[in-house]
Structure formats: structure tokens, C-alpha cells
Amino acid sequence: MPSPLLSAQAIRKTYGATVALDEVNLLVQAGEIHALLGENGAGKSTLVKILSGVVGLDRGSLFLNGQQYSPKNITEAREQGISTAFQELSLLPNLTVAQNLFLPTLKKNRVGLATHRANEARALEVLERFRLSSIRPDVPVGNLSLAEKQRLEIVRALSHDPRLLVLDEPTAALPDPSWLFELLFEPVKKGLAVLYISHRLHEIRAICKRGTILRNGRSVDTVDLSGVSNADIFQMMVGRAISQHQARRMQAPKDSPVVCSVDGLTSSRLKGVSFSIHKGEVVGVAGLEGQGQRHLFRTLVGLERAVSGTIKLDGQPVTFHSPREALRAGAGMVLVPEERKVDGLFAGLSTLSNVTVSSVESLQRWGWIDAKREKALALRYSSSVELNPEYFPFSVRNLSGGNQQKAILARAFMAKAGLLLLFDPTRGVDVGTKEVIYEAVERFAAEGGSVLMYSSELPEILRLCDRCLVLYGGRVCSELFGEDVTEEMMVAAMTGHGHGVNINTSEVKTSE
């Protein structure tokens, strides 16, 4: 093999007590599109930040073209040949396309001024060279669509003529990746190396020959992608084999009524999502990162707006403008959000207040909170999730992650919603607490409640759900029932190789 363009050896990076990267090795050849794979939190973004000069590393060494590579900032990284199209997009909406393209050093006219005219003329050349002449250089970036911004971010990175181009989820907002693939073809043939980060395995297979897999901040292996199956990749990403055995699951009682039905829900990130949930049912939602699951949950409770489609609760069409409305309508809907510390907890309040905060209105007497009833009810719902009442007087921020999550779940149960929306309810929670949470959810369903649960951990869905919706690119690409709810089937559908109910129904339709 020729000497690599980029060589990362034993990279280590810590943030305080958290080890983000450790013993990470990566070799990228010139003229290669190299995939970087890993779950959320595996360390991909940290590696991207190190390569693009945003953060430094604690230990290990980086070589670019045989030279020591240690950029102090993003400009130095660009000068030495690595530029990056960031996932979060680093464009400034209040500046024009041309200004964004050339930041931080704009093009100057003859008297040394960075006039609009001077920059727009040069920007036009760049946009034409990189097949983006559909965008005008004089418009503010804020007026572009998300897909156009994504393209501009990529073109800006390419326009620095890098030797290594880092693309972090470059197609997340693109309706069709072929524009990018065609754009990369020429430069890669001429020796450009690309580090390609994506959760979309079929895209990676389409353009990458080799890939490096990160898990828990370590590089697991670099593989020839044609020689491994999606299941193998998945196994390397999560660190265990896909389990074959069918777990015990509760089933919704036969012909129980529909609590919530969603039809053709469409927004910027959702494309015609339809499903229904019955009384007493726990429906799972599976999907790789960024397939629209977050938007689906947020749209259901009114945190985001749908462009079209209907949500029916107890048969009544509803449009919520806030989670408060969602909780008070019909059967009621409550979301347990993913970011416990940010969206879920009132860190400064006591544990007791955190449990009862959603129900205070029902605890009022003459405008004052009835402290006795508050305590009594809190005790009842806390015991259902085994939250120790001794914690009640203490500030919730002093509790462990598991106990915090228990408090949030107790709050959700206490709010007496008919439909519970759980978004990754056991993230960062210890094993014992997980089982407690599962049992509480089962009890909730057995008592007639309904649950929609997204989880990044498939065994959790296997454990609880008799039905699973798999999201891919903002659509329900597959709906799995009973026997079909296996990790194998879910992984296949999640990676865009689904053979779920959608395909079956289309067959049915053609035979009709």
C-alpha cells in the first residue's frame, strides 16, 4: 500500500472526566473516499473537530502527507490541506452567499476593499466550477433552502482545494445524493481524499471502498466494505452480535380501540408518516440517527409544525400548539424528551416538585397547592417507578441519572396522559433502572395506557414492543409485527434494505 495521506495514531481526547477518544487509529489514502462509521456518541464529531482544527488533541499524533499535522485553528487546517463541511452547517444567514464562501478573508478590489461586486464576481466562478450555479451569489444565505445551504457548505469546503475533505453527514438535508457523488468524482480521481461520515449505509456502500468503525471513542477496525455485511458493520458499531432470540413481549388486547392515528404527517423532515396506536399498546420506533424520529415526536406534541397530514386523538383531529395543549386534549399526550437535563428536569427544584410539576393544577385548592395531596400522589407514582421518597426534599440535580429519569417518568405517569411518548427513555441509565422502567411501562400499558417509544437500543424495542415502525429518511419505511420484530429485520430496514409491510402491501396492491 502507498504511504497514506492522513495517518492518525493513538489519538486521545478528553473533555474533563469524559474520554471522547482513546487509541483511535485512522489511515486515509489519497484518492479514496473513506467511510467513518459509528453510533451516536462514538466519537465521530470529536475526530472531525480535531482534524479540522477546532479542538486540539491530548495524546497521539497526526500526519498529513508524512508531515506532522497540528493545526491551531480552522484556518491553519485549511492551509495545510484539510477542510470540512460540518454537519451543523457553519454558514452565516445574515451574510451573502459570496461573503460566506470567502470568510474569513474576503476578496478585495483594486483599492483593497471587500466590496459586494468584487466578491460576487469571484463567487460566481466558484459556484459554476462546483456545479452550483443555481444559487445566486448576492442573496443572503438565510434566504436559501436547507438543501441549498447544505450544498453551499460542501462547495465552500471543496473550494479551498483541500487534499482531505471531511464531510460530516453531507446528505442529511439533500433530497438526492447524486449531485454530491458527481461533484466528488473528478477531484477524487485526481487524488482528493474524502472522509465520509454518514448513517446511511447504502450511500456509503455506493461510494466508499473502505471504512473505519468507531465505538465508544475507540477505533474498532478498518474494513473493506465489500467484504462485510450490514449486520457485521452493525455488530462492530454496537459491540455485540444481533440477538436472534425472540424476547417475551406483551401484546395489546385484540380489537382494542385506536387511541391515536396519524395520517400523512409531512414537514421539512417528515414525509407522509402514517400509523396508529391502539389502547394498551406499546409501539416501538426504530431508526438510525437523523431519520426524522425527533421531529415526529416533537410534531406530535406541538413543538414543531406539520405542513400537512392529520393527527387524531380518540378519533378527533387535533392540532397542538404546545405540549400543554397536547396534555389537556382528549386522552392526553405527554412527551418524555431525550435531553433529560435540558428539556426534562427543573434542576433547581426539589425532586418532589419535579414529580408533581405537570399536575399542580389538579392539586390546587383555593389557588394553593394542597401539600398533603401532592405528597400522597407523588408517593403513589414514585413507587410505580421505585423512586425512593427519601429523595423528595433534595434538589433533583443531585440525583443519579437513573433516579432523575425515574422522577421524570413518575411525572409523566402522574399527568395521567392516555398516550405516553418516550424518546430514548433509558439513555445513560444503569441496567437495574432500565428493568424498572420497562416494568413500569408494561404496567402502564396493562392498565390501558398507550405508548410510542423511540429507542436507540434495539433490545429495548424487542423487550417491550409487539409492533415496530422503522423510520428511514423521514418515512415509515417498514412496519414490523410480532414474529418479524427481530433485530435482524429492524437493522435491515434501518439501513434501507427493508422488506417490511410496505413492500408487502405494495405487492397486495399490484395483485388486486
Place this chain on the structure above:
Amino acid sequence: MKQKVLAWLGNGALVAGLIYCVLFAVYAGSEKGAVSLFSIATLFNNAAPLALAAAGETIVVLTKNFDLSVGGVISLTNVILAVYPIPGPYGAAITILVVCLLGALVGAVNGALVAYGRLQSIGATLGTMIVCQGLALVILGAPGGNVSDFIANFFTDQIFGFPVAALVLLLVAFVWIILKTTDLGVAIYAIGQDEAAARLSGISVSRTRFLAYCLAGCVYALAGFMLSAQTATGNPTAGSSFSLLVFASVVIGGTSLLGGRGGLIGSMIGAAALTLLQKVLFSTGVESFYIGVFQGVIMIAALAFSETVFRVSRLGASSS
């Protein structure tokens, strides 16, 4: 086309300009001789200190920060001019240079604390404001002193029919227009909009913010200079009445207090409108106690207008 109209309306300078024109029409109607050269020169003279103070503040506000030191710098400049007058045109030139350097120095302290020390800008600049105010009292314990005759006469006079105060404002506006076509000028807008994205675009956020504070301090000193030219005497608390009106001018001029949007020229016109408003109320016989009420209402109206235009234009952009 609709985009163009909205962009045009969204320019804060235009809104402030319209407010000014309306006020001026009322003023011209109610006050005899309002359209004379002398009267207009007086308007410029009266408006110049606040306009310059607001201009300086705008630079910092565009970077998504606040600078409360403006009043302190104005007081400090004023007492220096009154206690250490240097006669003649050369004396005036030296004085301008010295106070601008001093203003920039205060700005550098603000910038160091906020940009590099990462202190909250309101707290840090409140501190420097109090320090400057205190220094002004150390230099001049009670109102008094005399500003050099040349400064007091020349900078309130006219040359070739133009009020000198107007020329100073034009000069600052011109420098700003040049600055906007430099890397620093664009970076100021960038970091005010989105600090993280600006950093990922290769902009040095701390350096940009530091320089913004330095420039602002320099312009505050000019404001203090023009105030001194007008009052011709020293007052150690001369700048303390400016703080709130400065922010009102910035808002009327269409600059977002959230950073990244607006401009310095709008703020200057906004300041001129607020100053003119006082005259209008006086000439129409409204009791002076009502000045604050009118100023506040106009400020809120201008804010509501510019926010509405901004939201509508953004809505149009995302749907097109």
C-alpha cells in the same frame, strides 16, 4: 420584487429616517424659522453627541454584546477637555487624538474583559463605566472649567455653509461604510449572528469582539468631544444621561439588540430623531415631563415595525 421591497423596508436607517422626516415636518410647521440654516445647524449640533454615542454602541451591539461604558467615556472626555484645554487648531487636533486614544483604551479594557476574559458584557462594562465616571470626578470635582475657544467655536460653526457637526457625522458614516467592506466589518456581523458558525468559518471571534470594543470606545470619545464643544464647559457627570437614550437610538435605528442585524447610520438617525423629538414637544407646547413617554412609545413602535418586517421577510424566504 417583494423581497427587494422588504429588504428596503428592513433597512433600519429608512424607518428612522421616516420618523425623522415626520418630526421635522411637525417642527417646521410649529416653529418659525425652523428651515433656516442656523436652525438646521443647531439641530446637528444638538444631535451630534448622542448620534456618535449611539454609533459607537452599535458596533458592539452588532457583535451581540452591550457596552455600558459609553456614559463614563463621555464624562471622562468632557472633563479632560475642560480641565486641560489646549488652544488653537493644533491644540484641537492633539486633543482629538488624545481623547480618541483614551476612549480606545477604555474599549480595549472592555474588550479584554469580555472577549478574552469571557466576562458578561453588561457586568464588565458597567464596571468600566463606574471607573471612568469616578476618574472624571477625580479630575474635576464639580462642574466648571473651560473648553478651548477654538473647539467651542469651530465645531459648532459652519464651513462653506455646512454645519461642522454634520461633517463629523458624515465622516464617521463614511468610515463605517469603508469598514463594512473589510474583513473586520464582515466579521462583526458574522460573530453577532452566530458565534459558533463564525468560528467554524475561520473567523477569530475574540479578536473581532476586542476590536469592536476598541472602535466603539474611540467613537464615544468623539461623542464626548462634540458634547464639550457644545457646552464649552466641564461637568463630571455629563455622560450619565446618555446610557438609556443610546440604546433607544440603536433600537430606533433598526439594529437588533440580539446582534448581527442593523447598522451604524440607522442609529445616528435614530439619535437625531430622539433629539428632534424634544424640540418638537417643546415647540408644540407639550410639557417637558412628557418627553420620556413619547420617546419610549416611538422606540417601541420602531422596534415592532422592524421586527415585523424581519419576520415577514424571513417567512417569504423560507417559503420561496
